[in-house]
Amino acid sequence: xxxxxxxxxxxxxxxxxxxxxxxxxxxxxxxxxxxxxxxxxxxxxxxxxxxxxxxxxxxxxxxxxxxxxxxxxxxxxxxxxxxxxxxxxxxxxxxxxxxxxxxxxxxxxxxxxxxxxxxxxxxxxxxxxxxxxxxxxxxxxxxxxxxxxxxxxxxxxxxxxxxxxxxxxxxxxxxxxxxxxxxxxxxxxxxxxxxxxxxxxxxxxxxxxxxxxxxxxxxxxxx
Amino acid sequence: xxxxxxxxxxxxxxxxxxxxxxxxxxxxxxxxxxxxxxxxxxxxxxxxxxxxxxxxxxxxxxxxxxxxxxxxxxxxxxxxxxxxxxxxxxxxxxxxxxxxxxxxxxxxxxxxxxxxxxxxxxxxxxxxxxxxxxxxxxxxxxxxxxxxxxxxxxxxxxxxxxxxxxxxxxxxxxxxxxxxxxxxxxxxxxxxxxxxxxxxxxxxxxxxxxxx
Numbered sequence: 001x002x003x004x005x006x007x008x009x010x011x012x013x014x015x016x017x018x019x020x021x022x023x024x025x026x027x028x029x030x031x032x033x034x035x036x037x038x039x040x041x042x043x044x045x046x047x048x049x050x051x052x053x054x055x056x057x058x059x060x061x062x063x064x065x066x067x068x069x070x071x072x073x074x075x076x077x078x079x080x081x082x083x084x085x086x087x088x089x090x091x092x093x094x095x096x097x098x099x100x101x102x103x104x105x106x107x108x109x110x111x112x113x114x115x116x117x118x119x120x121x122x123x124x125x126x127x128x129x130x131x132x133x134x135x136x137x138x139x140x141x142x143x144x145x146x147x148x149x150x151x152x153x154x155x156x157x158x159x160x161x162x163x164x165x166x167x168x169x170x171x172x173x174x175x176x177x178x179x180x181x182x183x184x185x186x187x188x189x190x191x192x193x194x195x196x197x198x199x200x201x202x203x204x205x206x207x208x209x210x211x212x213x214x215x216x217x218x219x220x221x222x223x
Numbered sequence: 224x225x226x227x228x229x230x231x232x233x234x235x236x237x238x239x240x241x242x243x244x245x246x247x248x249x250x251x252x253x254x255x256x257x258x259x260x261x262x263x264x265x266x267x268x269x270x271x272x273x274x275x276x277x278x279x280x281x282x283x284x285x286x287x288x289x290x291x292x293x294x295x296x297x298x299x300x301x302x303x304x305x306x307x308x309x310x311x312x313x314x315x316x317x318x319x320x321x322x323x324x325x326x327x328x329x330x331x332x333x334x335x336x337x338x339x340x341x342x343x344x345x346x347x348x349x350x351x352x353x354x355x356x357x358x359x360x361x362x363x364x365x366x367x368x369x370x371x372x373x374x375x376x377x378x379x380x381x382x383x384x385x386x387x388x389x390x391x392x393x394x395x396x397x398x399x400x401x402x403x404x405x406x407x408x409x410x411x412x413x414x415x416x417x418x419x420x421x422x423x424x425x426x427x428x429x430x431x432x433x434x435x
Contacts, residue, residue, distance in 0.1 A: 027273040027310075028296040030289060053310075057296075078353040081296075091349055100350050103272065104314030104357030111311040123318060124357045127391040129342070143391075172307055173274050174290040179309040207309070 003164045004216050005195055009039035012189040012217040016040060016154055019072075021049040023110070023181040024062055025157035028054060028081075031174035032061040033158040033191040035219045040156070046070040051110070051152055053103060053177060055079035055087035063087070071096055075150060077103035102130060105147055107180060113149035114183025114212070122147050155185035159208070162192040163199075166213030167206045175207065182212040189215040225419035227370075227400035235260040237326055237368055237398050241267055245323040246316070248272065248358055251295040254326035254368050270322060272354040274313050277305020294354065314354070317361030325362035327355065329369045329394075331384045334411035334431060336394040338367065339386035352389075359390035371399035371428065378429035380404060380411060401425070 006012050013036055016022065022040070026032030041064060048071050055074050056063030065071055067086040074096060079087050090096045101109065102124045112120050121144035125131040135146040157178040160171035168190055170178055182188040190208075195218045228236065230253060238260035241247055248270045249255050258280070261267050269278040271293045278293060279300035287298035301307075316322050329340040338359050341352045359365050369379055380397060397404040402416040402425055413422055413433050422433050 028292065030273070030292050030296075078351045080349040080351040088349060092347075098349075100352060102352050102356040103310070103354040104318060104361070107310035107314050108318075123360050126360070128356065128388045130352065130356070170307070172288065172290040172301075173271070173292055175307055175309050176274050177310050180311045 004166045004210070004214060005164050006215050006217055009035045009191065009217050009219065010042065012036055012191075012215050013039045013043055013154075013156070015187070016043065016045055018045050019047045020045065020154060021051065021152040023051040023152040023155040023177070023185050025155070025176065025178040025181050026052060026054075026061070027173065027176040029057050029061065030172075031158050031170075031176050031178060033156045034061045036156040036189060036191050036217065037061045037065055041065055041068055041070065047072045049073040049075065051075045051150060051181075053077055053106065054081065055084055057081060058083045066090055066096070069095070073097040073099065075099040075101060075106070077101055077106050100130060106150070107177070109147055109150040110177070110184045111180045113151035114180055117149060119146055119148050121145065150184065152181075152185045153187065155181040155188040156191070157181055157188065158191045160192065161194045161196045161201060162190050162213070162216040163196045163201055163210070164216070165198060166190070166210030166216055167201050168192065168208040168213060169201060169205060170207055179208045182208050187214045188212060189217065191217050191219050193221045194218065225417050228417060230256060231259075233368055233398055233400060236403070237366060238262065240366075241265070241324055243267070246270055246276070246321065248317070248322055248325040248362065250325065250327040250355070250358065251353075252328045254328060255295065257326055257368070270313070270316060271299070272313050272358070274308050274310065275301060275305060276308070277302040279305070314357050314361075317354075317357045320361070320363060322362045324364045324366060325358040326366045326368055327359060329367045329379065330386045331379050331381050332367050332369070332394050332397050332406060333381055333384050334406055335408060336392045336406045337384050338365070338389040338394050339384040340389050342387040344387050355389050359393040364396070365394045367394050367397045369397070369399055371401045378431070380406075380429055380431065382431065401428070
């Protein structure tokens with residue numbers, strides 16, 4: 001019997017080690033799997049490479065991971081925000097490395113990794129600082145930049161419901177990077193508000209098929 | 224001199240040029256205001272890069288949902304008929320040429336339509352680009368909305384951008400507080416000016432040689 005459900009967030013992240021690359025879902029705090037990140041902090045690993053759209057907000061989630069000094073490198077599109085003070089401080093102190101990627105290229109590179117593509121040619125960023133030194137090509141009169149896939153050892157994502165096969169449905173704009181990160185990591189751990197009995201998720205509306213998900217942790221929404 | 228347009232007047236002016244049925248992305252900041260002036264008799268679909276199409280106005284106080292936000296991470300609503308999608312689909316809408324119009328703010332726009340709006344180039348600045356580069360080159364038409372002059376009186380419409388670029392030749396129209404310009408491969412031209420401002424005045428303010 002396939003049962004991808006694990007009992008706790010701690011069990012979900014138990015094999016993440018020092019130096020792991022970890023995709024973390026979320027756009028700002030929407031879709032950020034806070035409980036999995038808390039478990040990762042608790043686990044005490046460091047030297048992590050984090051892939052997220054941002055670089056943490058306020059005091060929780062990714063911001064807390066950075067605050068605790070666990071992150072060596074951040075790959076993201078939009079680190080600087082009104083409440084990204086933990087990232088700002090660590091970056092200015094030279095304690096972490098930043099790879100800045102245009103948001104659509106970030107999505108495309110993650111999607112490419114999950115799709116088994118060797119690279120992509122993207123028009124985004126052509127002629128800008130973020131494409132300096134990169135290979136370019138003109139195809140049908142338009143200019144493109146060669147960008148490589150971004151894969152990761154782990155993805156931590158948040159969904160509304162999952163079942164024991166790992167099928168997932170999301171909630172509103174908390175979906176964001178979840179479905180593509182699930183594809184691009186060797187091990188994807190989904191934090192869900194509810195485990196649905198197998199067969200009760202409408203197969204027509206499953207967004208992430210269970211093949212992309214290795215573990216599901218039920219964390220009922222605190223309200 | 225004359226009265227420059229207020230920010231709301233600029234937003235209303237941009238809104239007038241958005242056609243019925245258009246799929247539109249409004250950038251963070253000033254462009255967001257365009258939503259308040261979209262003509263009621265047109266169906267215009269607002270896209271937000273974090274995964275929604277058919278974005279509605281801010282919710283009533285107390286009805287905010289932290290999982291229903293816009294690209295600026297502010298609470299919004301979903302109109303009837305709207306939908307959600309993931310990031311790869313969201314940016315496919317831009318790069319794939321499905322989005323009709325995006326409206327962005329800018330530090331500088333060149334007469335040939337180069338855009339600079341993501342980085343001031345200062346050494347200690349923390350760079351952040353978000354979706355600006357994808358939007359600028361992906362939408363069928365990229366409109367810029369900005370004051371024509373900086374606080375110190377320098378023109379933000381320039382012969383060539385000095386700030387780091389967001390995209391090359393991507394802007395087609397520039398809406399400012401003093402005039403509206405078309406920009407592109409053949410250079411900049413004046414579409415309209417605020418009352419009382421002449422082309423000669425604009426030449427003096429910008430240092431650019433517009434045709435009369």
